[in-house]
Amino acid sequence: MRQYKIIFSGPVGAGKTTAIKSLSDIEVVATEARATDKVKEIKENTTVAMDYGRINLDVETTVHLYGTPGQERFDFMWEILAQGALGLVLLIDCSVTSVIDDIDTYLTAFSKFSKNNSVVIGLTRSDILNNTENLIPWDDIHQKLDDDELSIPIFEVDARNKDDMNTLLEALILSIDPLL
Amino acid sequence: MLLSVQLLAMSPSSQKTLAGFIKTKGKNHLVLSDDLMPDVLIIDIDNTQGQQYLSHYQNSETKLITLSLSQQADIPASVIQIQKPFTGVEILRSAEKIKELKTAYDLEKNKALQKSAINEESAPDNKLKSIALSYDPSTTFQGMLRKAIQLSDKKNTPVLISIQQYRIEIYADKNTARLNFAKKRLRTLCQFPLTDQLCDITKITTFSENSDNTTIALPELSWEVAILCSRGRLPKNMATDALYQLKKWPNLTRWSQPESAMKIAGLWSKSPDNINNMAQQLAIPIEHVYSFITAAIDSNLAQQCNGIAEVIPFKTEKNNSALFRKLLNRLKRA
Numbered sequence: 086m087r088q089y090k091i092i093f094s095g096p097v098g099a100g101k102t103t104a105i106k107s108l109s110d111i112e113v114v115a116t117e118a119r120a121t122d123k124v125k126e127i128k129e130n131t132t133v134a135m136d137y138g139r140i141n142l143d144v145e146t147t148v149h150l151y152g153t154p155g156q157e158r159f160d161f162m163w164e165i166l167a168q169g170a171l172g173l174v175l176l177i178d179c180s181v182t183s184v185i186d187d188i189d190t191y192l193t194a195f196s197k198f199s200k201n202n203s204v205v206i207g208l209t210r211s212d213i214l215n216n217t218e219n220l221i222p223w224d225d226i227h228q229k230l231d232d233d234e235l236s237i238p239i240f241e242v243d244a245r246n247k248d249d250m251n252t253l254l255e256a257l258i259l260s261i262d263p264l265l
Numbered sequence: 266m267l268l269s270v271q272l273l274a275m276s277p278s279s280q281k282t283l284a285g286f287i288k289t290k291g292k293n294h295l296v297l298s299d300d301l302m303p304d305v306l307i308i309d310i311d312n313t314q315g316q317q318y319l320s321h322y323q324n325s326e327t328k329l330i331t332l333s334l335s336q337q338a339d340i341p342a343s344v345i346q347i348q349k350p351f352t353g354v355e356i357l358r359s360a361e362k363i364k365e366l367k368t369a370y371d372l373e374k375n376k377a378l379q380k381s382a383i384n385e386e387s388a389p390d391n392k393l394k395s396i397a398l399s400y401d402p403s404t405t406f407q408g409m410l411r412k413a414i415q416l417s418d419k420k421n422t423p424v425l426i427s428i429q430q431y432r433i434e435i436y437a438d439k440n441t442a443r444l445n446f447a448k449k450r451l452r453t454l455c456q457f458p459l460t461d462q463l464c465d466i467t468k469i470t471t472f473s474e475n476s477d478n479t480t481i482a483l484p485e486l487s488w489e490v491a492i493l494c495s496r497g498r499l500p501k502n503m504a505t506d507a508l509y510q511l512k513k514w515p516n517l518t519r520w521s522q523p524e525s526a527m528k529i530a531g532l533w534s535k536s537p538d539n540i541n542n543m544a545q546q547l548a549i550p551i552e553h554v555y556s557f558i559t560a561a562i563d564s565n566l567a568q569q570c571n572g573i574a575e576v577i578p579f580k581t582e583k584n585n586s587a588l589f590r591k592l593l594n595r596l597k598r599a
Contacts (some may be wrong), residue, residue: 087588089585089588140592142591142595151364171585171588173466181511220441220480223440224517227513230515231512235512236535237514239513240514240516240518240519240520244517248518249518252517252596253518254592254596255516255593255596255597257529258592258596260530261533262582263527263528263530263531263579263590264579264581265589265590
């Protein structure tokens with residue numbers, strides 16, 4: 086049995102659990118508990134260990150999907166979970182004012198991993214932004230990636246949308262090997 | 266055989282009447298279309314705009330068949346003409362004539378393509394092909410958009426592009442644009458050659474309060490327009506052997522994905538490269554790279570390298586190739 090993994094990380098409420106649900110061939114194992122700290126202002130429940138889903142490619146090959154908990158007090162787990170992963174999917178809520186800070190936090194947290202592995206960024210919850218007639222701050226986001234000398238795929242996604250998540254994973258794979 | 270038709274320079278009531286006829290009595294012969302190159306343009310030439318369209322398309326390279334509607338008896342420049350007031354029967358009779366003309370045009374085009382294919386075999390450096398696949402953006406909406414963005418940026422003021430009923434407000438300071446039409450209608454604007462006579466570019470003095478206007482980021486607008494205008498061709502001023510660098514990925518979940526876009530972005534984001542090399546390394550038609558690079562340059566995602574730039578050849582690591590292929594196939598099938 087050949088087993089591989091892809092990691093999903095990002096801030097609380099960005100859509101990691103939802104994204105894994107969109108992609109997984111099995112019912113997602115979500116390790117959630119009622120939020121008691123400031124997270125409860127964002128959502129009722131939050132991931133406290135990791136989410137788990139799976140893509141079965143064939144009888145011998147499985148890609149495991151792991152979602153990290155979003156709260157920063159669990160950040161010690163992030164790089165541990167990422168070890169040996171094919172790549173990292175960062176989901177960032179673009180409807181909040183801290184979007185650039187969030188990108189910075191997670192790129193920094195995974196800086197060792199991202200030196201030798203592929204990372205893609207999905208900007209979620211743009212539907213909330215659209216209701217306010219604001220646009221995603223692409224200029225600021227691109228400037229941030231420029232400053233970090235990164236040219237990585239960064240797409241607007243709806244974590245509930247399987248097509249969006251498939252496209253994000255496709256970019257992850259082709260940024261590893263575009264000659265496929 | 267159904268002929269695809271575009272109606273130009275008509276009053277709203279004439280457009281509605283003729284469109285209704287085409288959809289009912291004319292449906293076995295004609296179909297209204299937003300295709301890139303319709304079979305025939307029906308133009309009302311009893312107004313200045315119609316005359317400009319007619320003059321323009323008679324002189325253009327695209328060989329579009331025009332059917333003119335006019336109160337005058339005889340318009341020398343017309344390919345086919347119907348005098349007003351006209352009946353539906355006359356439109357349908359003209360459709361038959363147009364089918365014959367189209368067959369002749371298609372034969373001529375095929376002969377020309379065969380000739381260029383023979384020449385191409387004896388010119389393996391793709392030089393002839395790149396000449397055949399080049400175009401002048403200044404005669405398209407792409408060129409008008411570039412001009413308007415440059416003007417808005419230079420003068421630090423909003424700028425308006427007006428083409429018939431289409432209005433595009435450019436706000437270079439906010440990196441956005443506002444359209445008084447749905448984004449899918451951009452295809453119509455990009456179908457035809459445009460000149461300064463057909464397109465007004467002016468500074469905005471009065472602002473539209475219409476909340477139905479579509480707001481769009483300028484990079485996205487530039488990307489979409491460039492893809493639609495390029496259609497697998499390369500702007501004349503771009504060299505296939507110059508080095509270009511992709512600095513940022515396009516937003517491919519929301520923007521149009523031209524063919525091979527993901528692979529081109531995957532390779533090109535790793536190192537500067539030239540167009541020929543990219544097409545060869547990825548084993549894709551060069552037209553795919555032409556479309557992508559044209560759009561990437563226009564939307565400021567990519568730029569030509571100045572000075573010394575090094576191409577870092579990419580080598581596949583064979584370890585997980587089979588896995589990645591399986592995963593890709595799975596993602597594309599889902």
